[in-house]
Amino acid sequence: MSCSAMRDPLRRLDRAFTAFFRRVKVGAKPGHPRFRSARRYDSLTWDSGWGLHDGRLALQGIGQARVKWHRPLPISAVVRTVTVRRVAGRWYACFSLEVSRSPQAAAAGRPAVGLDLGIRHFATLSTGEQIPGPRAYHAAMRQLRRAQRRVCRRQKGSHRRQKARLLLARQHQRIWNLRHDHAHKLTRRLVSEFGLIAIEDLNIRGLARGLLAKQVTDQSWAAFLTMLEYKAAEAGTRLIRVPPGGTSQTCSGCGSVVPKLLSERTHRCPDCGLVIDRDTNAARNILRLGLSRQASTWPTGACVA
Numbered sequence: 571m572s573c574s575a576m577r578d579p580l581r582r583l584d585r586a587f588t589a590f591f592r593r594v595k596v597g598a599k600p601g602h603p604r605f606r607s608a609r610r611y612d613s614l615t616w617d618s619g620w621g622l623h624d625g626r627l628a629l630q631g632i633g634q635a636r637v638k639w640h641r642p643l644p645i646s647a648v649v650r651t652v653t654v655r656r657v658a659g660r661w662y663a664c665f666s667l668e669v670s671r672s673p674q675a676a677a678a679g680r681p682a683v684g685l686d687l688g689i690r691h692f693a694t695l696s697t698g699e700q701i702p703g704p705r706a707y708h709a710a711m712r713q714l715r716r717a718q719r720r721v722c723r724r725q726k727g728s729h730r731r732q733k734a735r736l737l738l739a740r741q742h743q744r745i746w747n748l749r750h751d752h753a754h755k756l757t758r759r760l761v762s763e764f765g766l767i768a769i770e771d772l773n774i775r776g777l778a779r780g781l782l783a784k785q786v787t788d789q790s791w792a793a794f795l796t797m798l799e800y801k802a803a804e805a806g807t808r809l810i811r812v813p814p815g816g817t818s819q820t821c822s823g824c825g826s827v828v829p830k831l832l833s834e835r836t837h838r839c840p841d842c843g844l845v846i847d848r849d850t851n852a853a854r855n856i857l858r859l860g861l862s863r864q865a866s867t868w869p870t871g872a873c874v875a
């Protein structure tokens with residue numbers, strides 16, 4: 571093994587302990603860094619001792635490997651490290667690059683939108699559009715259950731169980747891929763279409779422990795929000811988090827409170843007669859809150875000028 575690839579585990583160990591002691595210091599409940607057996611250790615990083623020859627990746631200590639390029643490396647980019655990862659029996663090379671920042675596109679002229687994340691639909695926009703969750707997801711979940719049962723039936727420590735475990739890992743990976751593909755495409759579309767996005771500041775950790783824990787985890791909102799955040803920053807789109815609560819009970823037309831059960835899917839206002847979808851109503855309220863927040867955060871001098 572190359573010395574570069576051996577330096578990396580030390581770096582990782584150092585990071586793990588630094589993070590551990592930092593959490594101890596602030597009084598959080600830290601998990602002690604765990605020993606990782608060869609079976610769990612799935613990646614190696616080269617910071618030197620690698621090269622590219624005719625599209626082949628040469629790694630010191632390994633030799634040359636054929637690479638199926640997922641996309642070309644940007645010409646101006648400087649490659650800092652190469653990480654080789656094993657994911658569910660497949661091998662990937664990840665390049666970390668240093669690129670000069672591209673100029674931010676102006677957000678001016680793009681409309682504002684409110685976004686309500688939900689269980690029934692992945693997201694509802696204040697425009698009334700409802701975005702479903704990733705397609706083929708339910709079929710994938712069914713296959714996952716079958717793969718899980720197959721592992722359980724086989725004898726512990728057997729080769730056949732090992733094979734079944736790999737198939738199960740592939741199923742999990744497929745579901746992860748479906749979710750992330752969906753989240754990447756949706757967040758990209760949102761930031762290029764809108765100049766301001768208002769969302770509820772959800773306590774995802776709290777929700778993931780609650781009554782709808784499975785459904786909440788299933789939607790992987792945390793990953794979605796992380797992507798939305800960095801893609802918005804890149805595109806010059808403003809992302810505004812509004813305090814959660816009350817958005818589905820308030821009428822987006824007149825502001826009066828219309829209590830309703832979780833099972834009631836339509837918002838009917840007795841005061842102004844507005845009848846719209848429950849989630850669309852919530853998304854419109856989120857947008858209104860977001861816009862009012864934006865106004866209050868502007869420096870006062872700007873309004874006078």
Ligand SMILES: [Zn+2]
Nearest residue numbers: 821824839842
């Ligand atoms: Zn109303």
